[in-house]
Amino acid sequence: MTRLKLSRAIGHGTAVVALLGSLTSTSAFGASVDVSKWSPEYVRSIAGTEEVDTVGHCNSIVPTDYKGKLTMWYQAIAESDPQIMHQNYDEFWAAFKAAYPNIELDAQGITYNDLLDKLRTALLGNAAPMVVRLQILGGAEFASKGYLEPLKPEDVGYSSDDFWTGAMKSVKWDGVDYGIPTNNETMAFIWNADIFQRAGLDPEKAPATWDDVVAYSKQIHDTLGISGYGLVAKPNAGNTPYRFMPQLWAYGGGTLDEASAEPKYQDVWLNSAESKRALQASYDMYVRDKSVPASALTNTQAENQAPFISGQLAMMIAHPSEYARMQDLASKATGADKAVADEVVSNMRYGLIPTGPTGKRAVVFGGSNIHVIKSEYVDGGKVDEMAAKAMVCMWTSPEWSLKLAWSASNPGNLGGFKTKWMKERLDSIKFLDVTTSMLPNGIPFPVIPEAPEIMNIIIPDMLQNALTGAMTVDQAAEDAAQKVKDLVGGM
Amino acid sequence: MTTSTPQAASRQTTGAPAKASVWRSIWNHRTDYAYVLPALFAMLVVIGYPVYYTLDLSLFKTPASLQLKDKVFIGLENYSTILSSTSFWKVTLQTLIWTAFSTLIAFLLGLGAALALNREFIGRGILRGLLLVPWVVSAVAASYVWKWLYHSDFGVIGALAVQFGLSDKPINFIDNLQTGLPSLIVVNVWKEFSFAMIMLMAGLQTVPEQLLRAAQVDGASVWQRFWHVTFPHLKGVSMVTILLLTVQNFNSFIIPWIMTGGGPAGATDIWITQVYQLAFGRQRWGAAAAYSVILFVIMMSLGYFYVRSLTSGDRARAVE
Structure with missing residues (x-):
């Protein structure tokens, strides 16, 4: 009996302390989730x-x-x-x-x-x-x-x-x-399972690495004559860094050291061997294999939606909303287009963004x-x-x-x-x-005032310089690295 | 001790009345000056101050981490950086190509259309209205439409080329270093030629009919009538049209910015897109201001020589 009273008293006391705690806490919604x-x-x-x-x-x-x-x-x-x-x-x-x-x-x-x-x-x-x-x-x-x-x-x-x-x-x-x-x-990686199957790839498996993306893109283009990966390289558009940076980081590169555990934003990584490898992968898809849309240099992600829903594009990096968007597009299609669009929606698959050669997976x-x-x-x-x-x-x-x-x-x-x-x-x-x-x-993108210029201008320019042949991959990476150095150095 | 020559004395005696007559003339026209004063004041505010501010700003560096009011004075460094950069000269060449070809082709097409529409034929009014459409269409809307027509994967033009066997794959118009600028010039010419057409149609109204008939009676061919009778009468309006088109093309922004953003890899960058990118994309307000001043000087110089050549005949007549 005494024990019961004691336990009840402890219970009441705990509740009061908890209530007082919640009232004095800065957060009215309690503890956050365990990430x-x-x-x-x-x-x-x-x-x-x-x-x-x-x-x-x-x-x-x-x-x-x-x-x-x-x-x-x-x-x-x-x-x-x-x-x-x-x-x-x-x-x-x-x-x-x-x-x-x-x-x-x-x-x-x-x-x-x-x-x-x-x-x-x-x-x-x-x-x-x-x-x-x-x-x-x-x-x-x-x-x-x-x-x-x-x-x-x-x-x-x-x-x-x-x-x-x-x-x-x-x-x-x-x-x-x-x-x-x-x-x-x-974001995540989406693909059209039907295109994968017709191209001789496993329809239920996303490419595991970025090297696989290059290979898959080529196989799809060579087999079916359509674009494999939805590359985006337009300047002044947020879409470009959101799609290229995961690739750059996965290969072990970066603009500065933003991908490291404790970034200091002092060292420029854009001209590292790893960064150049990532750029080379984009070059291989656009120039060597011609397996991505030729319009990638003027495209934003929105322009990739039409070829995807019409079954002319197999893979891209996208938001979770892309599925709802594709459903919307399919619902607005008519006639033969509707059949194609419905087929694409039913064949949409989402997977994790591919890793780099060392197994590193990254996303913006x-x-x-x-x-x-x-x-x-x-x-x-x-x-x-x-x-x-x-x-x-x-x-x-x-x-x-x-x-x-x-x-x-x-x-x-x-x-x-x-x-x-x-x-x-x-x-x-x-x-x-x-x-x-x-x-x-x-x-996260580098938390420095110069980040918008780096991401929206220097990175897309580097891609465009390499993909158009205005510069070699090596020159484009060095040029971009120098621009970042000058920029962060206050020039 | 100073001496004075008879000529100098003469200048002094004639100078004073001349100066007095200038002031008298101003005083006599004081109402006219009062009428233009508000406009002059408005110009000082909306043109004079921005020009002064641009000149001032061009002497400063504006890093991304500083507010504009904390800008750093660097003297003429922005000017030397721009003028010594290879990109400035590349963009200048592209701007000259863009302006020269756009102006020339738009003028020639406009001239052809004006001459054709100057004759009487059935449907002339409708055709004249149709040819005006590019001029009245919003440049933004036209740029987006042309962007899709040119689309390197799914563009209508590319698809038609494949359909008619002219190409085995869609043509890469604007995602290509070599074809980017010419493709934009085509759009610009399409947009502008109706302006030249309208101006020249107005000019054709001043060609005396009896002169053309007299030339015809004298046995002049169509070309001779055009070259020796019509064209001399169009000289004035042609010069003005070319001047207006040139200024407009030097200042072009909408078509290249919307269609390519100056890309790919800067292949369609022209002066104004570069200034915009420097100022609003990269926040190099000082460098953008210096760039604008350089352009201002170049364009004023071109304008000066152009107007001089335009009015050389008038000045010669005035001397005679």
């Missing part, structure tokens, strides 16, 4: 295990009756995105309006390729928005220039532990956090972060801090960081993986577990 156990099975096991009250949490940060005004730019969803993305964005704006009816919101969606340029220009003219949700690549540049307000998850009631370490690194400059990750994604750790701009650079000269916090809190919540990344990405807030919506995603989005399981292989 050390990350696997498709683990992701499935935690999905749907936690209830969240987004509005309640954000109202504890910024009261619901707060009256203010907010301007915001964000990377817009494309017309070609699946319908559910459009629907979720509409729902988000409605939810924000419901949670904060007195905040006047002016939100503008800008395309991925235009957002950086537009923001740079607006900042020069002190005409920037108060809040910007920016691709992961851009944060360091604006933070280093002093345009951004310090901002960390704790400021809106979350914990830094609730976000991927790599993602948190991308918002850090000189030891200070200047933003919060909204979504993080890694992509995503977006949300930032608050300093008042002096904002249109009107003043940031409404509370309104900005309200938006940041809502967007980075487990619920909305997941819903706004529904088909193309993953929630930046790891708590999103525990929600019922994650379970719904896993049940409804085919191959999501494959792309999600690539996350631990994700390597």
Whole structure:
């Protein structure tokens, strides 16, 4: 009896301590997920295990009756995105309006390729928005220039532990956090099993290595006369580094030392033997074997979708949303095209991105972060801090960081993986577990202000110089390495 | 002690009234000056200040890690870097090729179309309207359409070439170092020739009908009538058309930027795409400003000599 009372008292005491702990904790959503156990099975096991009250949490940060005004730019969803993305964005704006009816919101969606340029220009003219949700690549540049307000998850009631370490690194400059990750994604490798079979390849097996990709691409082209791998090498488009860097890293190369355990961003790796090997692999596919689209130099990934759905392209690196996109395209096709498109969709397969010669598997750790701009650079000269916090809190919540990344990405807030919506995603989005399981292989772009120029201009230029024969592979790599050296050296 | 020659004394005596008459003339036209003053002021603000700012900015380095206000003064280094870079001269050559061929071919096609449409025939109005379509179509829309027509794997032109047995595989128009620029020139000519056509059609209205008839009565051939009667009357409008096309082509941006972004490997880069890339892609605001100043000087020089040659006849007549 006494023992029972004691155990009950200990139980009650523990509950009280736990309750007090949760009340004093910076994070209202408890401990984050255990990324050390990350696997498709683990992701499935935690999905749907936690209830969240987004509005309640954000109202504890910024009261619901707060009256203010907010301007915001964000990377817009494309017309070609699946319908559910459009629907979720509409729902988000409605939810924000419901949670904060007195905040006047002016939100503008800008395309991925235009957002950086537009923001740079607006900042020069002190005409920037108060809040910007920016691709992961851009944060360091604006933070280093002093345009951004310090901002960390704790400021809106979350914990830094609730976000991927790599993602948190991308918002850090000189030891200070200047933003919060909204979504993080890694891509995967997709292929058309029917084309593989007709070309004499195992239809259910992705190429294991990048050397295999080169060989498969050639075999497919030589056998069927269609393109094997969907190479992309257009400058000024995010698509190019997202597809070439996994190859570069897998071979053991890099632009700087971003693929190392503790990057210092001092050494240039672009002219290493490993980097040259990766470039040589692209050269072999484009020039030697002619097994990839000739239009790769002017193509973005969007232009690869048409040949893929029409059965004229066998393999490419893509988002999890590619499956939904292909379903959309197939549903819009008519006549004989419809039959072909349906056949392609049923033959789509997702696998892990191939490894390099030493077994290294890599993928770009992509995503977006949300930032608050300093008042002096904002249109009107003043940031409404509370309104900005309200938006940041809502967007980075487990619920909305997941819903706004529904088909193309993953929630930046790891708590999103525990929600019922994650379970719904896993049940409804085919191959999501494959792309999600690539996350631990994700390597962030160098967190330096020069990263956008390196990734969007120098890397594509290197590819174009080699693939057009303007330079040899060796010269193109050396030329690019020199450009990176000059750039990082401040020339 | 100073001495004065009779000629100098004469200049002094005649100078004072001349100066007074200039001021008097200005005073007499004070209302005219008042009318143009607002426009002059607006020009100072929207043209004068940007020109000054560009000149100033061109003397600074603007690294990616610094705000523009923290730019570093480097004197004329941007100019020397640009002028000593091989890429500047490569791009300059490409710009000259782009401008010369675009201007010349658009002008000749426009001239041919204007001469053809100057005659009376059934459907002339419809044809004139149709030929104007490229000019009125948005350059952005046209660039995207042509990009797909040229597509190296699935382009309509390539497919037709294969269909008619002209090629055994789709033609690589814009993903190729050799054919990239000529392919863009074709698009530019298609877009611009109607402008030349309209200008020259207007010019043809000034050719006196009786002169042409007299030449015909005198037994002049079609070519002789064109060369000795029509063309001299078109000289003025031709010069203006060529000047406008040249300036427009030197400043071209939309077609090359949308269709190739200056690629592949810089094969279709021209001055303006390079300046844009330097400024907005690479944030080398100082270098981009220096580049713009260099272009400004080159284009002003070309413009000066062009206008001089254009007005040489007038000046000769004025002297006579």
